[in-house]
Amino acid sequence: MDGERFGSFEQIKIIVRYELLRHLRRRRLYAVLFITALIGMLPLIVLKGLNVGFPEVKQWTSTYYGYISLIVIVSGAFFAGDAIASEFEQKTGYMLFPNPVKRTSLVIGKFIAAFLPVLLAVGFYYAIGVISMWATYGTIPTATATSFAYAVLFSCCVLGLTFLFSAVLKGSMGATLLAFFTLFLILPIIGFVLTFTGNEPWYLPTYASGIITYIFDPPAKRVEIIPTDGLKFYVFYPDFLISVIVMAVYFIVTLLLSMLITNRKEMA
Amino acid sequence: MLNEGCEATFLEAIVTEGLTKYYGKILALNDLNLKIEKGRCVGFLGPNGAGKSTTIKILCNLIRPTRGKAYVNGYNTVVEPTKALKDVGAIVETPEFYSYLTPMEILGYFGRLRGMAVHDLKQRILQVLETAKLSEWANTKIGKFSRGMKQRLGVAQAILHNPPILILDEPALGLDPRGMYEIREIIKAIVKEGKTVFLASHMLHEIQETCDSVALLNKGKLLAYDSIANLENVFKAKKIYVELLRPLEPKQIGKIEKLENVRAVSTGEKSLTISFEGGEAEQAELLAKLVKDVGVQVVSFKPSLEVLEEVYLQLVKEGS
Numbered sequence: 001m002d003g004e005r006f007g008s009f010e011q012i013k014i015i016v017r018y019e020l021l022r023h024l025r026r027r028r029l030y031a032v033l034f035i036t037a038l039i040g041m042l043p044l045i046v047l048k049g050l051n052v053g054f055p056e057v058k059q060w061t062s063t064y065y066g067y068i069s070l071i072v073i074v075s076g077a078f079f080a081g082d083a084i085a086s087e088f089e090q091k092t093g094y095m096l097f098p099n100p101v102k103r104t105s106l107v108i109g110k111f112i113a114a115f116l117p118v119l120l121a122v123g124f125y126y127a128i129g130v131i132s133m134w135a136t137y138g139t140i141p142t143a144t145a146t147s148f149a150y151a152v153l154f155s156c157c158v159l160g161l162t163f164l165f166s167a168v169l170k171g172s173m174g175a176t177l178l179a180f181f182t183l184f185l186i187l188p189i190i191g192f193v194l195t196f197t198g199n200e201p202w203y204l205p206t207y208a209s210g211i212i213t214y215i216f217d218p219p220a221k222r223v224e225i226i227p228t229d230g231l232k233f234y235v236f237y238p239d240f241l242i243s244v245i246v247m248a249v250y251f252i253v254t255l256l257l258s259m260l261i262t263n264r265k266e267m268a
Numbered sequence: 269m270l271n272e273g274c275e276a277t278f279l280e281a282i283v284t285e286g287l288t289k290y291y292g293k294i295l296a297l298n299d300l301n302l303k304i305e306k307g308r309c310v311g312f313l314g315p316n317g318a319g320k321s322t323t324i325k326i327l328c329n330l331i332r333p334t335r336g337k338a339y340v341n342g343y344n345t346v347v348e349p350t351k352a353l354k355d356v357g358a359i360v361e362t363p364e365f366y367s368y369l370t371p372m373e374i375l376g377y378f379g380r381l382r383g384m385a386v387h388d389l390k391q392r393i394l395q396v397l398e399t400a401k402l403s404e405w406a407n408t409k410i411g412k413f414s415r416g417m418k419q420r421l422g423v424a425q426a427i428l429h430n431p432p433i434l435i436l437d438e439p440a441l442g443l444d445p446r447g448m449y450e451i452r453e454i455i456k457a458i459v460k461e462g463k464t465v466f467l468a469s470h471m472l473h474e475i476q477e478t479c480d481s482v483a484l485l486n487k488g489k490l491l492a493y494d495s496i497a498n499l500e501n502v503f504k505a506k507k508i509y510v511e512l513l514r515p516l517e518p519k520q521i522g523k524i525e526k527l528e529n530v531r532a533v534s535t536g537e538k539s540l541t542i543s544f545e546g547g548e549a550e551q552a553e554l555l556a557k558l559v560k561d562v563g564v565q566v567v568s569f570k571p572s573l574e575v576l577e578e579v580y581l582q583l584v585k586e587g588s
Contacts, residue, residue, distance in 0.1 A: 011381055014377065014380045018369075018377045021368075021373070022366065025369075026368060090364055091361065092365060094330065094364065095360075095363055095364065095365060096378075097330055098358040099353065099381050100353040100382065101381050102349075267330035268325070
């Protein structure tokens with residue numbers, strides 16, 4: 001086919017297809033779906049097993065969908081941690097990069113291929129939630145769709161950050177672990193310290209991801225101050241619009257940076 | 269496309285202009301100027317760390333030069349890498365593939381990335397796997413492959429799209445003698461088709477058998493770039509290997525050493541390698557004297573493959 005007519009879009013589709021094949025062959029997709037099913041079913045099994053009855057619907061949905069961040073972070077690290085780094089670490093780039101494909105196309109293709117299984121895991125978790133809620137309460141909160149949209153946006157944000165680590169670091173394991181610990185420990189700890197000192201960490205994606213659950217029962221105030229003996233405890237609630245913008249900015253900036261770094265990275 | 273003032277033209281498949289590469293403070297490539305005409309097979313020789321792989325990586329857009337430019341098919345490899353690489357088949361270092369794919373799948377992936385039509389692609393994959401003697405393992409996961417098999421697969425992917433330009437970095441590395449021979453035959457067939465081959469290798473005889481020209485590199489600097497015949501003449505390094513019916517006697521060896529134009533003589537059990545000065549006429553005269561004056565019973569003779577080695581060692585020594 002004529003090289004001019006055979007464009008980047010076609011190449012991206014091919015990259016997505018073969019990257020998805022990689023996820024399937026390496027069984028990571030099945031592992032993530034198993035973890036998702038476990039996290040999705042366990043609270044239901046515990047409540048049924050203990051026979052304590054289900055809490056009020058808003059309270060239950062907020063609690064249940066609170067675990068989605070964990071699923072997004074685990075699956076994001078699983079599918080994106082080695083996306084770029086492995087080409088350099090395992091030297092497969094020596095075969096891939098001399099093909100007439102823009103590295104930007106490679107990053108976009110790999111990103112889409114990482115996003116789809118994460119989307120599948122998130123969708124699977126929401127499906128379990130929706131079915132269980134319908135079975136238990138006979139109703140599904142209307143905010144579920146918005147919550148799902150926020151979760152998808154958070155997924156993009158997590159994948160963008162993980163792609164950035166994968167582009168910067170030489171090792172896949174390092175990128176995967178750094179992504180996991182940054183999103184699961186480091187950023188939440190920074191958020192906690194900032195909150196403790198009375199500063200709202202609105203610019204942290206992990207804090208912004210709180211809107212995934214707050215949408216079920218939006219707080220009346222953005223900040224609560226709880227006075228105790230000589231101390232003030234602050235509780236901040238993320239603003240919906242600001243949080244969406246923060247997650248979108250993280251997603252776009254980190255993805256662009258990972259493209260830029262991959263373009264510049266040398267296969268020495 | 270080519271910039272104004274650039275000396276590269278479409279007559280040349282590969283051009284490097286003042287190509288220089290530093291890794292930190294280490295100078296890997298020093299002002300390399302090279303022009304490889306289309307349809308030529310050029311060997312790229314040099315010891316470890318000479319800068320061969322660095323040059324090939326720049327040509328394949330795997331690394332960027334610190335200074336200078338590299339053109340493939342008239343396109344700057346840094347400015348227009350996709351156009352430069354469109355008509356190139358390459359093997360860089362030891363080929364590594366995705367272990368979870370089979371040769372059919374990986375070649376399908378690369379073929380489709382290059383825009384090859386799906387219905388033609390399958391046929392072509394089977395063809396190149398046959399050429400690389402991998403048909404039997406077409407549907408086996410690459411994770412189970414030996415280094416030699418991966419090397420063969422590397423060759424298969426390099427020729428998959430029938431490229432007019434091949435850039436090969438040690439294509440026979442890790443292969444057994446039969447495998448090396450087969451790869452050499454593949455390259456020879458490609459050269460016969462009029463394609464351009466740029467072949468980096470440590471194996472001097474591989475280059476001598478396959479290529480018409482050779483570029484000698486040492487410590488990042490180009491020492492010589494000429495046809496093998498010219499280099500032999502310049503360095504007066506003609507050698508012939510003579511197979512004998514019986515082992516030589518010491519006095520016969522003495523006589524040969526005293527013959528006109530003979531520079532050195534080395535003997536095997538029933539063989540003789542003579543290094544001499546001159547061209548074909550001197551060679552004919554020498555062979556005649558061997559039979560008539562020395563009484564050697566010659567079974568056969570052929571040019572020695574050690575010639576290039578001599579030139580190479582001499583140049584590297586001078587370069588150092």
